[in-house]
Amino acid sequence: MNKSKLSFEPLWADSLGAKTTCTLVETPEVKILIDPGVAVMQPSFPASWPKKFYWKGQAMMKIKGASRKADVVVISHYHYDHYTDFDKSLYDGKLLLVKNPNEFINDSQRERAENFFNNICENFGNTKLDEVLQEREEKEYEDPMEELPHAREMDFGDYNSRREELLEKWRKRYRKRVENWKSSKWIPELKFDDVEVKFADGQEFEWGRTKLRFTEPLFHGVEFSRVGWVVSTVIRRYRQKFIHTSDLDGPTIEDYADWIIDEHPNALYLDGPATYLLGFMLNRINLNRAVENAARIVKNSRSRLILYDHHLPREQKFRERTEKLWETAKEKRKKVLTVAEYLGEEPVVFD
Incomplete structure (x- = not known):
């Protein structure tokens, strides 16, 4: 990308x-x-604990340094590898555009969001979250599968009947979550002297020629994912476009790959499937979906650069388990790299 216009x-x-x-x-x-x-x-990562904590510390130093330059902070969801609770210096003087904590959220992230918003209130507003909570307006929620026509139409052969059983089970869990949302007080957007917090979901913001847009909530992985929802970030300036997917796990869902292809970003930061959890939280069917979807993105999008990282390079067989993606990139002469490779290094999982 032309660094004088849009850089990342x-x-x-x-x-x-x-x-x-x-x-x-x-x-x-x-x-x-x-x-x-x-x-x-995680414990299975092939490095000593001192090294792991050293890398975490180095990462936080970089994040704090960058925060001093930032005007806007985006929080795509409330997992600790995507936000910090709490360091006032990260948020002081910023506009925070955050995942709406009132809906399309699981119970654990709702609790984390409550704690985060309370810390914002205490550190910037000399108040507590309980004092600003609001009554919730009535709202009905449709079946999210209605928004996923491509995924609904997928044929998985012998797995189809099992998939339908799981979808119905997960749909019931989703309905319980909806009831939890409806019974909770509404966490409002916040504005204090030194910070402002707005909900990002489905919203657009502009600064001159720079357009910042967020998706509606997307599943964190498979349909009705137990770990919740995220919002992806799209930043555009003239014909330059950068997408940060957050946690779509591949993407696992076909409609999300369709969306990325239709966006045609110049550069894409795409998170991969959690291959280190294969056989535990990730089955072979959904791994194959994620790889096929990523390969379609490489083949059909106009992205000149795809950073394929997060979840993925946490075990040494990640390339082997996502082989079709790398083969497609080579065939189409597309630049697909881990962040380490983008910076001229090897992924440390191979050290």
Whole structure:
């Protein structure tokens, strides 16, 4: 990308040894820090604990340094590798564009969001969240599968009947979540002297020629994902466009791949499937979906650069398990790299 117009810098990444997708995007009008959080690698990651905590510390240093330049902070969801709760210096003087904590959220992230918003209130407003909570307006929620026609029409052969059983089970869990949303008080957007918090979901913002747009809530992985929803970020300036997917896990869902292809970003930061959880939280069918979807994006989008990181380089067989993607990139002469490779290094998982 032309750095005089729209540039981005991945500050750290899983391929560098700590769980994060934090990225600084700069245009002449605004500087946007996306997902300022980091978490230590899981026990199975092939490195010593001192190394893992060192990498986490290095990542946080980079994030704090970038935050001093940022005007806007984006929080795509409330997982600790995507936001920090709490460091006042990260948010002081910023506009925070955050995932709406009132809907399309699971119970654990709702609790984390309540704590985060309370910290905002206490640190910037000399008040508590309980004192600003509001009554919720009535709202009905449709079946999210209605928004996923491509995924609905997929044929998985012998797995179809099992998939339908699971979807119905997960649909019931979703309905319970809806009831939880309806019974909770409404966390409002906030504005204090030194910080402003707005909900990002489905919204658009402008600073001169820079357009910032967010998706509606997207599943964090499979349909009705137990771990909740995220919002993806789209930043555009003239004909330059950058997309940060956050946590779509591949993407696993076909409609999300369709959306990315239709957007035709110049550069894409795409998170991969969690291959280190294969056989536990990830089955072979959904891994294959994620790889097929990523390969379609590589084949059909106009992206000149795709950073394929997060979840993925947490185990040494990630390339083997996503082989079709890399083969497609080679065939189409597309630049698909982990963040480590983008920075001229090897993923530390191979050290």
